[in-house]
Amino acid sequence: MPTAWTVLLPLPVGPLDWVAPPGALEPPVGSVAAVPWQRGVRLGLITHVHEVPVDRTLQLNEAVALAEGIPPLPEPTVAWLLDEAWRTAAPAGTLLAALHHPAFGADWHHHIERLDGQPLSATAPSGQSQTTPDPDDEAPLHELREQGLLRETFTLKRPQTTVLTASTDRDPPDVRRTPGQYQAWQALTSAGTVASAAELARLAGVTAGTVRSLIQGGYAHYETTTSKSVPPQPVGPMPPQGQAAEPPPAWISGGTPEQAIKRLLPTLQADLADGHSVLIIAPERHTMDAAADLLEQHLPTLRQMPQATPVERIDWQHAVATQPCCVVTGFGGLIAPIKQPARLVILDAENETHKQRSGPRTWTPQAARSWADAHHVPLHLTDVEVGPETLALALENPPGTTQQGVRLTRPTVRWVISDLSGARAWPLGADLVRVIRQTVERERQALIIAPRRGYAAAYECESCRTAIACPNCDLTLRYHARERRLKCHQCGHHEAPPATCPQCGSDALDATRAAGVEWVARVVRDVAPGAVTYRYDTDVKDDLTALYDGHPGVVVGTTAALRLAPLPVLSLIAVTQIDGMLHVDDFRAEMRALRTLAVLETLAGDRRPLGVIQTFTPELPLLTALTDRDGDAMTTLRAAIESRRQRFGYPPYGILSRVQASAKREADAWSALTDLAAQLKTAGANDDEVLGPAPMPVARLRGRYHAHLLIRASEAARARELLSMVPATAPGGVRMRVDVDARDIGEVLD
DNA sequence: AGCACGCCGACT
DNA sequence: GTCGGCGTGCTC
Numbered sequence: 023m024p025t026a027w028t029v030l031l032p033l034p035v036g037p038l039d040w041v042a043p044p045g046a047l048e049p050p051v052g053s054v055a056a057v058p059w060q061r062g063v064r065l066g067l068i069t070h071v072h073e074v075p076v077d078r079t080l081q082l083n084e085a086v087a088l089a090e091g092i093p094p095l096p097e098p099t100v101a102w103l104l105d106e107a108w109r110t111a112a113p114a115g116t117l118l119a120a121l122h123h124p125a126f127g128a129d130w131h132h133h134i135e136r137l138d139g140q141p142l143s144a145t146a147p148s149g150q151s152q153t154t155p156d157p158d159d160e161a162p163l164h165e166l167r168e169q170g171l172l173r174e175t176f177t178l179k180r181p182q183t184t185v186l187t188a189s190t191d192r193d194p195p196d197v198r199r200t201p202g203q204y205q206a207w208q209a210l211t212s213a214g215t216v217a218s219a220a221e222l223a224r225l226a227g228v229t230a231g232t233v234r235s236l237i238q239g240g241y242a243h244y245e246t247t248t249s250k251s252v253p254p255q256p257v258g259p260m261p262p263q264g265q266a267a268e269p270p271p272a273w274i275s276g277g278t279p280e281q282a283i284k285r286l287l288p289t290l291q292a293d294l295a296d297g298h299s300v301l302i303i304a305p306e307r308h309t310m311d312a313a314a315d316l317l318e319q320h321l322p323t324l325r326q327m328p329q330a331t332p333v334e335r336i337d338w339q340h341a342v343a344t345q346p347c348c349v350v351t352g353f354g355g356l357i358a359p360i361k362q363p364a365r366l367v368i369l370d371a372e373n374e375t376h377k378q379r380s381g382p383r384t385w386t387p388q389a390a391r392s393w394a395d396a397h398h399v400p401l402h403l404t405d406v407e408v409g410p411e412t413l414a415l416a417l418e419n420p421p422g423t424t425q426q427g428v429r430l431t432r433p434t435v436r437w438v439i440s441d442l443s444g445a446r447a448w449p450l451g452a453d454l455v456r457v458i459r460q461t462v463e464r465e466r467q468a469l470i471i472a473p474r475r476g477y478a479a480a481y482e483c484e485s486c487r488t489a490i491a492c493p494n495c496d497l498t499l500r501y502h503a504r505e506r507r508l509k510c511h512q513c514g515h516h517e518a519p520p521a522t523c524p525q526c527g528s529d530a531l532d533a534t535r536a537a538g539v540e541w542v543a544r545v546v547r548d549v550a551p552g553a554v555t556y557r558y559d560t561d562v563k564d565d566l567t568a569l570y571d572g573h574p575g576v577v578v579g580t581t582a583a584l585r586l587a588p589l590p591v592l593s594l595i596a597v598t599q600i601d602g603m604l605h606v607d608d609f610r611a612e613m614r615a616l617r618t619l620a621v622l623e624t625l626a627g628d629r630r631p632l633g634v635i636q637t638f639t640p641e642l643p644l645l646t647a648l649t650d651r652d653g654d655a656m657t658t659l660r661a662a663i664e665s666r667r668q669r670f671g672y673p674p675y676g677i678l679s680r681v682q683a684s685a686k687r688e689a690d691a692w693s694a695l696t697d698l699a700a701q702l703k704t705a706g707a708n709d710d711e712v713l714g715p716a717p718m719p720v721a722r723l724r725g726r727y728h729a730h731l732l733i734r735a736s737e738a739a740r741a742r743e744l745l746s747m748v749p750a751t752a753p754g755g756v757r758m759r760v761d762v763d764a765r766d767i768g769e770v771l772d
Numbered sequence: 773a774g775c776a777c778g779c780c781g782a783c784t
Numbered sequence: 785g786t787c788g789g790c791g792t793g794c795t796c
Contacts (some may be wrong), residue, residue: 029796038796060795082796119773385773632774755791 028070032119040085050114051097054125056086061164089176093343093359102396110746110762112382120381122354128332129179150474185215202232254334256322261291273416273427275408279369282404298364302350306376314350326351371412377765385763407617414674433630435623437648441640449537461594462553462598467573468594473602477503479536483523494608495723501533503540513724558583577659588627595622596634679733680764688727690754717769
């Protein structure tokens with residue numbers, strides 16, 4: 023029977039079949055193949071090689087060729103990819119595209135040859151899209167391909183370098199008549215090659231014109247060479263063999279990523295000594311670098327350079343495919359062709375960057391769980407504050423492969439809760455002002471977290487209280503003082519602050535409430551005139567070198583400042599208003615706030631800073647628990663969070679997925695969800711499983727109305743079953759979006 | 773994702 | 785009367 027290749031393209035489609043090209047060797051699953059697609063050719067991943075009956079081949083096209091020079095993905099990795107796509111109710115190609123395999127981003131030489139000996143219009147170029155772009159050439163090519171008259175190959179296009187070199191078939195230039203040219207020629211002959219004419223002129227100490235004459239005279243010429251494949255070498259010493267390690271912890275809570283890696287180091291050393299590799303995934307670049315910098319001191323390590331070109335990333339793949347090492351990467355590392363993985367480590371597991379914002383919207387720790395299962399290796403999760411879901415993932419390891427987990431101890435912060443209700447000063451209350459002044463007087467550092475960017479959350483009329491709203495979204499425009507602009511933080515709309523109120527015509531407009539970074543920074547300068555203040559948020563990132571050199575100063579920022587490296591003499595950390603973090607209608611709000619505070623604590627390194635939290639609602643359980651240092655209020659709080667999740671079937675006790683509808687007309691979005699809810703219930707879903715439709719926190723965004731439906735399932739298969747009933751679109755131009763691992767209930771998808 | 777097909781509004 | 789908007793459906 024003929025052979026078929028099942029190929030997955032990096033497009034929102036599932037795996038599809040093509041007949042193997044005649045005479046092709048049987049490729050391993052996980053190879054990259056070129057297949058005809060929409061009158062062109064595209065590259066995809068071979069997920070399956072199987073026999074097909076002859077009558078089936080009549081319906082199928084022939085695959086074009088294997089793409090050469092790409093290390094095939096291990097079979098468990100391909101199995102994981104398909105399984106994970108199934109779990110997220112997304113076409114497998116969507117997940118493949120989100121993982122950014124370098125083969126799909128690289129340029130290829132697409133060589134075409136006619137089998138009947140007739141001439142062909144040379145080599146059809148193949149650009150980034152993998153579809154041959156010239157439409158005049160393409161129609162006949164496509165027909166020839168269908169007739170089986172072509173032999174095609176795909177080889178990687180490597181960057182070419184042009185060098186200047188001496189022509190060996192010539193005598194040297196006349197030293198008497200053209201001494202400059204002779205001098206340049208000598209320099210070139212002894213150097214072998216130089217990068218450019220200008221380089222040679224500099225090297226030989228002659229003018230550019232002299233070198234030009236040398237080239238025109240035929241004494242030197244340019245040579246174009248294709249750069250060779252140079253896989254990077256792992257950095258770091260190889261551990262001695264025979265290292266025995268006790269079972270490592272499945273989760274590590276309470277420290278920085280580096281501290282977690284130090285805890286795992288004996289295990290990793292034993293893994294590599296046994297000839298295995300370890301995959302380590304970090305959510306952000308600086309975490310990746312910090313982890314790799316540490317690992318390199320102890321073990322052979324290869325890190326994925328985020329700015330690497332596709333060809334460099336393919337060379338990197340060759341390196342990780344052939345030698346045992348610690349592989350430090352991002353999300354895309356889940357399809358790195360790793361040699362014999364021993365375990366998978368997710369750093370900073372609770373970091374929100376682990377949630378993919380596009381494509382199948384995977385949550386990396388969850389995807390990592392199924393990756394570890396597919397590869398039969400344990401999964402390790404680390405974070406400064408491991409939460410219930412992360413913990414549950416860690417505890418699913420096969421018995422005996424890991425210990426439960428460890429909590430690292432760190433210097434405790436004495437949090438002071440400062441009640442702002444009834445306070446006269448704002449946005450900084452008397453308590454915070456006092457400690458800021460003390461910090462400045464003692465020449466220490468302070469970090470103050472404001473709840474938002476800009477100067478204020480609203481710019482409003484003082485007589486009729488109307489705030490200027492975004493024309494595209496149901497949001498007030500934020501006032502940015504530095505730029506003197508009103509900005510929408512969702513759609514990017516911005517405008518000049520109006521002189522008069524559009525509602526009542528009054529000219530008394532101002533930013534009077536809901537302070538942001540700029541406002542807080544201004545007040546800090548007012549109350550502590552001697553302080554050197556810095557701003558750190560998405561809009562402005564001041565140079566903090568002086569602070570890292572140990573000089574005093576006050577940093578005012580948003581949560582963007584949580585990404586900073588620890589500050590050397592940080593003695594005050596403060597949150598100007600925590601209420602926004604806690605009053606969010608989200609069952610994860612408390613754990614998220616606890617983590618934010620824990621990250622703040624780590625910014626002081628080994629120091630034990632003073633912590634101040636301002637609030638209008640000091641009676642909130644989380645705040646009272648923070649100050650109850652000797653009692654067990656925090657334990658009680660965590661137990662309450664846990665039991666509430668259990669009672670409502672929220673993660674990790676169930677799966678909470680989100681279906682979002684968006685449309686130009688609000689009623690269309692809602693009726694799509696009402697129809698879906700009815701359809702789900704007809705199909706047997708009960709009231710516990712279908713929650714909603716419900717309004718989104720912000721109904722209108724970028725001119726479209728949004729609403730959502732939550733689907734609560736007890737297990738992955740049930741979630742998948744219900745989500746498979748969600749259509750991609752609904753009447754009225756409604757776009758439907760599914761988020762299986764919804765992490766933020768209020769988040770707007772696309 | 774791309775591409776074709778198909779159905780309704782403003783124009784050379 | 786056509787050009788072109790985008791909503792809908794398909795790709796082995």
